Amino acid sequence: xxxxxxKTQARSKGLETARRxxxxxxxxxxxxxxxxxxxxxxxxxxxxxxxALYNHFPTKQDILKDLMLxxxxxxxxxWETSGLSDDMDPLERFVRFHIRFxxxxxxxxxxxxxxxxxxxxxxxxxxxxxxxxxxxxLTQILTEGTMxxxxxxxxxxxxxxxxxxxxxxxxxxxxxxxDLSESDIELLYLDxxxxxxxxxxxxxxKGGRMT
Amino acid sequence: xxxxxxKTQARSKGLETARRxxxxxxxxxxxxxxxxxxxxxxxxxxxxxxxALYNHFPTKQDILKDLMLxxxxxxxxxWETSGLSDDMDPLERFVRFHIRFxxxxxxxxxxxxxxxxxxxxxxxxxxxxxxxxxxxxLTQILTEGTMxxxxxxxxxxxxxxxxxxxxxxxxxxxxxxxDLSESDIELLYLDxxxxxxxxxxxxxxKGGRMT
DNA sequence: CTTGAAAATGAATGAACGTTCATTTATTTA
DNA sequence: TAAATAAATGAACGTTCATTCATTTTCAAG
Numbered sequence: 282x283x284x285x286x287x288k289t290q291a292r293s294k295g296l297e298t299a300r301r302x303x304x305x306x307x308x309x310x311x312x313x314x315x316x317x318x319x320x321x322x323x324x325x326x327x328x329x330x331x332x333a334l335y336n337h338f339p340t341k342q343d344i345l346k347d348l349m350l351x352x353x354x355x356x357x358x359x360w361e362t363s364g365l366s367d368d369m370d371p372l373e374r375f376v377r378f379h380i381r382f383x384x385x386x387x388x389x390x391x392x393x394x395x396x397x398x399x400x401x402x403x404x405x406x407x408x409x410x411x412x413x414x415x416x417x418x419l420t421q422i423l424t425e426g427t428m429x430x431x432x433x434x435x436x437x438x439x440x441x442x443x444x445x446x447x448x449x450x451x452x453x454x455x456x457x458x459x460d461l462s463e464s465d466i467e468l469l470y471l472d473x474x475x476x477x478x479x480x481x482x483x484x485x486x487k488g489g490r491m492t
Numbered sequence: 493x494x495x496x497x498x499k500t501q502a503r504s505k506g507l508e509t510a511r512r513x514x515x516x517x518x519x520x521x522x523x524x525x526x527x528x529x530x531x532x533x534x535x536x537x538x539x540x541x542x543x544a545l546y547n548h549f550p551t552k553q554d555i556l557k558d559l560m561l562x563x564x565x566x567x568x569x570x571w572e573t574s575g576l577s578d579d580m581d582p583l584e585r586f587v588r589f590h591i592r593f594x595x596x597x598x599x600x601x602x603x604x605x606x607x608x609x610x611x612x613x614x615x616x617x618x619x620x621x622x623x624x625x626x627x628x629x630l631t632q633i634l635t636e637g638t639m640x641x642x643x644x645x646x647x648x649x650x651x652x653x654x655x656x657x658x659x660x661x662x663x664x665x666x667x668x669x670x671d672l673s674e675s676d677i678e679l680l681y682l683d684x685x686x687x688x689x690x691x692x693x694x695x696x697x698k699g700g701r702m703t
Numbered sequence: 704c705t706t707g708a709a710a711a712t713g714a715a716t717g718a719a720c721g722t723t724c725a726t727t728t729a730t731t732t733a
Numbered sequence: 734t735a736a737a738t739a740a741a742t743g744a745a746c747g748t749t750c751a752t753t754c755a756t757t758t759t760c761a762a763g
Contacts, residue, residue, distance in 0.1 A: 316524075729738100729739080
């Protein structure tokens with residue numbers, strides 16, 4: 282508010298260091314966990330003394346809060362501006378978007394799932410709210426699609442969690458350069474999700490073989 | 493081997509304490525994470541001085557190793573002796589078993605997924621091997637079922653991970669006493685999984701709306 | 704060129720950590 | 734009952750932790 286444009290612009294060196302602190306913290310938190318990663322390690326990665334970190338973040342907890350809140354906010358705004366074509370089936374659009382975003386930011390995703398318990402009550406609530414907003418997107422897609430007869434889901438909220446858990450598990454095992462490309466993954470999971478919520482009756486005859 | 497029956501039986505007090513150490517550690521590790529949980533907290537929960545813990549476990553790491561390895565071993569042997577009827581569809585049997593086991597032992601499951609990175613390289617390898625054994629069960633079910641025409645999966649290994657990730661996510665949000673019973677959950681997820689791997693063609697018309 | 708704030712230093716603080724240990728208490732074996 | 738062993742105590746160990754702070758360096762603005 283009171284900060285002039287010239288002043289904000291002038292502090293370029295400090296902003297650059299803050300950026301590197303965030304980047305080092307992401308790597309350390311993802312690799313060792315918030316509690317096991319030390320400010321000394323982060324400072325060392327940045328190439329600075331431990332005390333210098335406190336010119337950019339008031340506490341270690343604030344670094345975590347910054348990482349997680351901006352990750353969730355990035356996720357939500359990335360969905361808004363997702364480049365995936367508008368006439369694509371909404372479910373396909375969501376699945377492809379989710380997989381791409383989560384494979385691109387594996388470390389941040391990992392932290393956001395593992396370090397919820399390391400957050401202050403207040404910061405936790407903020408992250409949880411963002412997460413609910415994201416889930417609501419898929420829930421709405423499923424609900425509207427079911428009413429339109431394109432899908433059939435018994436419980437849209439549970440199905441949302443099931444699908445998101447399934448998709449979010451990918452970065453835990455997927456590695457670039459394996460036998461599956463990112464595009465292969467998208468197709469495989471898209472097929473699973475599409476079938477899981479398909480309206481076609483696939484009820485198995487109780488106890489019998491389905492030949 | 494060389495330990496006589498009377499001797500093993502006689503050390504009842506110490507074994508009981510070790511049991512309570514494990515139980516306290518499970519709760520603390522699940523609630524705060526391995527790194528953030530202290531030996532002093534665990535000792536306090538047990539009602540003993542910190543040093544006494546070292547009569548039962550050589551190090552903190554050994555407690556984690558004990559918890560995770562015995563959890564994986566419990567999981568595998570529980571599957572072997574699962575009480576679910578033999579003529580049930582194998583996939584249904586697996587899904588029901590997995591949900592029941594993981595809801596019963598939410599804390600241990602949580603630790604086994606979150607604290608892999610806190611394990612020594614050696615202990616990590618042992619847990620990973622057990623996990624692969626468990627995944628192999630579902631992969632075989634999917635592969636055999638596909639050959640028999642009961643299911644249709646493109647990639648049994650990826651589908652295995654997708655299904656297990658989906659199911660293992662349940663304990664993160666499911667709470668007893670909510671509007672859904674454990675049995676409701678089983679049915680909902682069973683339906684999703686069955687449809688996802690169903691042989692019936694559910695291919696969506698490319699690019700068009702499905703009204 | 705001077706000034707002043709931002710940024711980094713280097714050393715220090717007190718608290719908490721996992722673990723050790725000499726000793727005491729409790730329990731089992733002989 | 735005496736000897737032996739297990740279990741627990743209570744205090745201490747050295748180390749590491751997040752954080753603070755007086756001081757120095759850096760560098761754009763006037």
